[in-house]
Amino acid sequence: MKKERFEAITDAILAIISTLMVLEIKIGELTTSNIHHFIAQIVIYVVSFTYIGILWLNHHNMFRHIELVDNKTIWVNFWLLFSTSLIPLATITIDENFFDTKSHVFFGSVLAVVLFFYSLLEERVYKISQHKYNDTNRKMNWASTLIFVASIPLSYVSIYISSAIFVLVPFSYLLLPNKARQN
Structure with a gap:
């Protein structure tokens, strides 16, 4: 398959995932007593949206030098997109139950x-x-995978440790020199 069709479906699915996340933001009555919850909610969504943005950018850079895509690559990509489609669900879960270890x-x-x-x-x-x-x-990607796996048991130690991991990993990508990000 030519990569343009492959990239088109990937772009479309990532756009839908991003839209679903934004639609989940619930703006209640903004008062001084609940502004901290609203700010926390926005931070959670910014972090999740950053993951999707980094994924999209890296995906684009990864396929710059590819003309044709084989079936194995297509299926791995679909599993990537399926797992990415769970980010809005995980985001709303942690937003609604931030102090619950299971989230x-x-x-x-x-x-x-x-x-x-x-x-x-x-x-x-x-x-x-x-x-x-x-x-x-x-x-960095394999190390990040292991760090996220480590965040699972670390969540039982402290939700603040897992929260730090969730925030620091995507922003560490932004600290990479531009040359390292563009393969």
């Missing part, structure tokens, strides 16, 4: 699965590509 476990689990399938997809692309890639992103 952090669920959020961490979803992110770990997303990163796992993303890392598998990246391995497929490296295998079928003739282009030489920089290994920085590959290492």
Whole structure:
């Protein structure tokens, strides 16, 4: 399959996922007593939206040097998109039950699965590509997968540890030099 069709379906699904997340933001009556909840809610959604933005950008960069996509790559990508479609559910769960350990476990689990399938997809692309890639992103993606897996038991220790992981991992990507992000 030509990559344009493959990228079109990926872009469409990611756009729908982003839209679903925004539609889940509930704006109640803004008073001084509940403004902290509203700010926390926006922060949670910004973090989740950042994950999707990074995924979209990395996905685009990953396929820059690919012309054709094989069936294995397509299926790994669909599993990536399916797991990514769970981000809005995990986001609303942690938003509504921030102090519940299970919501952090669920959020961490979803992110770990997303990163796992993303890392598998990246391995497929490296295998079928003739282009030489920089290994920085590959290492960071597998490390991030392990960090999200670690966030699951760490959520039982403290939800603040898992929260720090959820915030620091996507923003650490933004700190990478531009050359490392563009394979």
